Amino acid sequence: MHVINEAFNIIPSNEDIVLHAKNCDPKLITERLGELVPLFRFAECKVEEATSARAVLTAPLQDGAMNQNGTHQASVFYLMADYALGVAMFAAVPGIYTVGVHDRCNALPVQMWLRNGRVTHLAPGTGAIRAVAELDQPTVEDMRKSLASKGRCVVKGEVKIFQSDRLVALCEHEIGMYADLPRATHEKASAGQIEKMKLSALMIAGLRGDSLSDVLAGEQGIAIGKRMSNATPQLPSLVRARTKYARDTLKAEKFDQVLVLGAGLDTKPVELADSGERWFLADLPEMLMERDARLQGMDTGRAEIVPVPLDFRMADWPSELLAAGFDPHRRTFVLLEGVSMYLAKKDLCDTLKKLALLCKHSDSRLWIDHVTDTLFGMDDPEVTAFLSSMSRLGEPFITGFDDFTKLGMMHGWELAASVSAAEVAGRKCNVHNQYRFSVLKRGQAHLEVADTAAEIELYAAE
Numbered sequence: 001m002h003v004i005n006e007a008f009n010i011i012p013s014n015e016d017i018v019l020h021a022k023n024c025d026p027k028l029i030t031e032r033l034g035e036l037v038p039l040f041r042f043a044e045c046k047v048e049e050a051t052s053a054r055a056v057l058t059a060p061l062q063d064g065a066m067n068q069n070g071t072h073q074a075s076v077f078y079l080m081a082d083y084a085l086g087v088a089m090f091a092a093v094p095g096i097y098t099v100g101v102h103d104r105c106n107a108l109p110v111q112m113w114l115r116n117g118r119v120t121h122l123a124p125g126t127g128a129i130r131a132v133a134e135l136d137q138p139t140v141e142d143m144r145k146s147l148a149s150k151g152r153c154v155v156k157g158e159v160k161i162f163q164s165d166r167l168v169a170l171c172e173h174e175i176g177m178y179a180d181l182p183r184a185t186h187e188k189a190s191a192g193q194i195e196k197m198k199l200s201a202l203m204i205a206g207l208r209g210d211s212l213s214d215v216l217a218g219e220q221g222i223a224i225g226k227r228m229s230n231a232t233p234q235l236p237s238l239v240r241a242r243t244k245y246a247r248d249t250l251k252a253e254k255f256d257q258v259l260v261l262g263a264g265l266d267t268k269p270v271e272l273a274d275s276g277e278r279w280f281l282a283d284l285p286e287m288l289m290e291r292d293a294r295l296q297g298m299d300t301g302r303a304e305i306v307p308v309p310l311d312f313r314m315a316d317w318p319s320e321l322l323a324a325g326f327d328p329h330r331r332t333f334v335l336l337e338g339v340s341m342y343l344a345k346k347d348l349c350d351t352l353k354k355l356a357l358l359c360k361h362s363d364s365r366l367w368i369d370h371v372t373d374t375l376f377g378m379d380d381p382e383v384t385a386f387l388s389s390m391s392r393l394g395e396p397f398i399t400g401f402d403d404f405t406k407l408g409m410m411h412g413w414e415l416a417a418s419v420s421a422a423e424v425a426g427r428k429c430n431v432h433n434q435y436r437f438s439v440l441k442r443g444q445a446h447l448e449v450a451d452t453a454a455e456i457e458l459y460a461a462e
Contacts, residue, residue, distance in 0.1 A: 180394070281305060344399060
C-alpha cells in the first residue's frame with residue numbers, strides 16, 4: 001500500500017486492487033449486509049452489481065408489499081437507496097474496505113453513515129424493484145482527495161428506483177464515509193471512537209443476560225447484543241463465562257480497594273461493593289457520564305465508588321488515579337476485563353508494568369481475560385469464522401499469550417490461577433478452550449520496584 005500521508009492510505013497496490021475486486025462480489029456483500037441489517041434480509045434485498053461505474057440492488061415482489069408506490073414500500077425504497085449509494089461509494093474507491101462488511105486487511109478501514117435522505121414518488125406501480133446508483137468521475141476524485149486529507153468525505157447522490165424499466169421514484173441520499181483506523185498509543189480518542197466504545201459497552205451489557213445489565217443496556221443494547229450473537233454465536237457464552245468467573249473471584253475475598261480499568265457499564269461495582277471496599281472506576285470522561293446517566297435513580301447500595309476520568313492509553317494515567325485517592329500500599333484487586341486482546345503487545349506490557357507499580361501490597365491481585373496466541377493459528381472453521389466475524393464487526397483480536405506466567409513475571413506479576421472459558425461455561429470448543437481468565441499476584445522479586453507514589457509518577461511521565 002502506498003502512503004498518501006501519515007494517516008490515510010488509499011492509493012492501492014496491485015494486491016489491493018485484486019482484493020477490492022473480491023470485496024465487490026455482489027454475493028459476498030449481500031450475505032454480509034444480511035448479517036448486519038435484519039431488515040435488508042427480511043426485504044430479500046440483493047446486490048446485483050458493484051463496479052466502479054455503478055451499484056444495482058434488487059428486491060422481489062412480495063405479497064405483503066403489493067402497493068410499492070405508497071407507504072408500504074416507502075421504507076424499502078429508502079433502505080435500498082441507502083445501501084445502493086453506499087455500495088457505489090465503496091466500489092468506486094479501491095484501497096479501502098468497509099468495517100462490518102469486509103474482512104480485516106491492510107487497506108484503509110472505513111465506516112459509512114447515512115446523514116439524510118429523501119424519496120420522491122414519480123409513478124404508481126407494483127412489481128419487483130431495482131435501485132441504481134451511479135457516481136461520476138469528479139465525485140469520485142473529490143472523495144479520494146477528501147479521504148486523503150481529512151480521513152472523511154460526504155457524498156450526496158441520486159438513486160433511481162425502477163419497476164421493470166419504468167422509473168417510479170428518485171431518492172436523494174447523503175452519506176458520510178469515515179476512516180476507522182485503530183487508535184494509536186498515546187493518541188486521544190476521537191468522537192467517532194468514543195461513540196463506538198459506548199456502543200460496545202451497550203452490546204456487552206446486552207449480552208450478560210442478568211436483569212441489571214438488561215436495564216443498563218436498554219432496548220438498544222439488547223438489540224445490538226442479539227445482532228452480534230447472530231453473527232458470532234459463541235459471544236454470549238464467552239461474555240457470561242468471563243463475567244461469572246470475575247464475580248466469583250471478587251466474592252471469594254474482600255480487598256481494601258478495587259480498581260476497574262475501562263469500567264464501561266460493568267454492573268459488578270453495584271452488585272458486589274459494600275462499605276468495606278473502595279471502588280475506583282476508571283474510564284474516559286464520556287463513558288463515565290454515560291454510565292452515570294444510565295444508573296440514574298438506581299440504588300447503588302453502600303458502595304464507596306470513586307469515578308476516575310482517565311484514559312489508560314495515555315502515559316500519565318497513573319498520576320490521575322493517585323490524585324483521585326488511590327493508595328498503592330493498600331490491598332488491591334484490579335479488574336482488567338475485555339481489554340488485553342485489543343491492545344498491542346507493547347501496550348499491554350506497559351499497562352501491566354504500571355499496574356505493578358500501582359499495587360505495592362503483597363496480597364494485591366490482577367484479574368485479566370486473554371486469548372492464547374495458539375488461537376490465531378488454529379486450522380478450525382469455527383475459530384476462523386469467530387475471528388473473522390469479530391474483525392468484521394470492528395472488534396478485531398490482535399494479541400494473545402499462551403504462557404501468561406512469563407509475561408507477568410517480566411512486569412511484576414506471578415500467575416496465581418487460570419481457567420478456560422470452556423471450564424467455566426461447560427462448552428467444549430476451541431474458541432472457548434483458547435479463551436482464558438487469569439488471576440495474577442504481585443511477584444515477590446518485584447515488590448521493591450515502587451516504594452513511593454513519586455516513583456509511580458516518575459514512571460508515568462517517561
